[in-house]
Amino acid sequence: MRNLLNKLTKRNLIFQIAVVSALTLTFSSCEKEAIAPGSDDAALKKGRAMSAAAPAPSDQSIAAIAIEAGFSELVEALGYVDAELDAGLVDLFLDGTDQYTVFAPTNDAFEALYEAQGIEDISDLPADLVLDILFYHVTEGRRASNSVVPPRGVRTIETLLGETFNVKPDLSIEAIGNTANIKAADISASNGIIHIIDAVILPIE
Secondary structure, eight states: OHHHHHHHHTSOHHHHHHHHHHHHHHHHHHTTTOOOTTSOHHHHHTTOOSSSSOOOOOSSOHHHHHHHTTOHHHHHHHHHHHHHHOOOHHHHHHHOOSOEEEEEEOHHHHHHHHHHHTOSSGGGSOHHHHHHHHHTTEEESOOOGGGTSOSSSOEEEEOTTSOEEEEOTTSEEEOSSOEEEEEEEEEEETTEEEEEESSOOOSOO
C-alpha cells in the first residue's frame, strides 16, 4: 500500500486536485440518486445512456481515482489480497494498460458487508475469498452504461471471476448471492471505466 501511495505522489498534483474536485461533486450527487456526468439519469434508467460509446480515457488510472476519491475500503481490499496472495491487483489497476470496467462499491457498501458478516475489517475474511469477490466486480474492456444497462429485459455481465451477474433497466444488479444498484456511471479512467454501486456483490449464495 505504501508503494502505491508513493507512486501517486509522483504524479501531477495540480491535475489530481482538479480531478478530485470534479469527482467529489460526482460522488456527492450519488447521495441524491444522481448519475455521474456523461450519463443522463432518466435516459439511463430506461437503459439508454447519452453517449453512443464509452467515454474517452482520462489521465487518471482506476486505482488513482479510487484512492483520490476516497474509496478506502475498496483500496484496502486490493492491498490485502496483494499482500497475502501476491495478486498484483494494485499495479494492474494503477499502471496497467489493459482496459477494464469496474463496478466499485462505496465505503458504506463494504461497511454493510462487514456488519452482515459480523466482522470488523476486510482482512477478517480469507484472502482467496476476497480475491474472488474483487474479480466478480470487474469485466474486461471499456463498457459504458449504454453497454451495461439494457433497454429491456436483462443484460448479463461476464466477470473476471468467470461468473456472471445480470443488470436490469432500473439500474439494479442481480448477483449470485445478493443484489445492488448502480448509483453513478461512466467515470472514465486511463485504463477503463468505473460504475459506482451501493453493495458489495457476492459470487456465492
